[in-house]
Amino acid sequence: MAKSATISPSVSNIQSATWRDYYEITKPRVVALLVLTALVGMCLATPSIVPWQLLIPAMLGIGMLSSAAAAINHIVDQRIDSEMGRTHNRPLPNGRISQTGAVVFAAGLALIGFAMLYGLVNPLTAWLTLAGLVGYGFVYTMYLKRATPQNITIGGLAGAIPPLLGWTAMTNEVHPYALLLVLLIFTWTPPHFWALAIHRRNDYAKVNIPMLPVTHGIEFTKTQILLYTVLLFVVGLLPYLVGMSGWLYLIGAVALNLGFFVYAWKLKFNPEQGTAMATFKYSIVHLMVLFIVLLLDHYLIPVA
Structure with missing residues (x-):
């Protein structure tokens, strides 16, 4: 009732x-x-x-x-x-x-x-x-x-x-370059969302939504987040490697993806009470800044 x-x-x-x-x-x-x-x-x-x-x-x-x-x-x-x-x-x-x-x-x-x-x-x-x-x-x-x-x-x-x-x-x-941008966000999405899902695990369990932390446990989810940040680092290099972007993007992508990896490493091996939510918040900033750097690189740095 x-x-x-x-x-x-x-x-x-x-x-x-x-x-x-x-x-x-x-x-x-x-x-x-x-x-x-x-x-x-x-x-x-x-x-x-x-x-x-x-x-x-x-x-x-x-x-x-x-x-x-x-x-x-x-x-x-x-x-x-x-x-x-x-x-x-x-x-x-x-x-x-x-x-x-x-x-x-x-x-x-x-x-x-x-x-x-x-x-x-x-x-x-x-x-x-x-x-x-x-x-x-x-x-x-x-x-x-x-x-x-x-x-x-x-x-x-x-x-x-x-x-x-x-x-x-x-x-x-x-265009293949457009699909590469899609791949960037597609790879970023699981570690971004799973960090929030860890923080809200009990809520999802209460309503029987099979989020990864509910079905496979928090530790398994942390491992997946860490592995996805490694994959994201590799995918993040592709725009530079295929000649789509220049050195400004490369520097920004390496720095941002290393930051994501550090958050994921801490979440897996040395978490504090708010680490999962901090990782989630960083992931939002990560994607926003990454695409802004892509934009700046496009207009400021000529690609050979």
């Missing part, structure tokens, strides 16, 4: 929804990072300045569809969010937004974003971005998240495609 009251909000609570509540279910900080990586993909696809006629609709369209995917995640996870300490106060389980309102909001964002990309950018980018929404909002959230401890490894591809979307927005083609 108590659970039903939690996920069946009162009318008065629903009517108190504000634009901030709808903004919150778009996961704005996550979407901002995705849009940044898409922007870098756009910039790396051309030697000159990105024309605003493509920049504005591409960023808005990618941002809207990414926000719609995040809202779908909130809708699908409403029940488990209501039972987890980290998420029980979100707008849907807390009752500030109705499920119907969230569905209409997500559908509106998706339709407008898709139409903008299709009409003002190109159909390839529109369909690829929609595929990312389906991958995260439905394949990962509705199935993989509840089906396998490798959920984030497989489902991470949906969150890794924004650089490809930025690239196709400029060129209308899938």
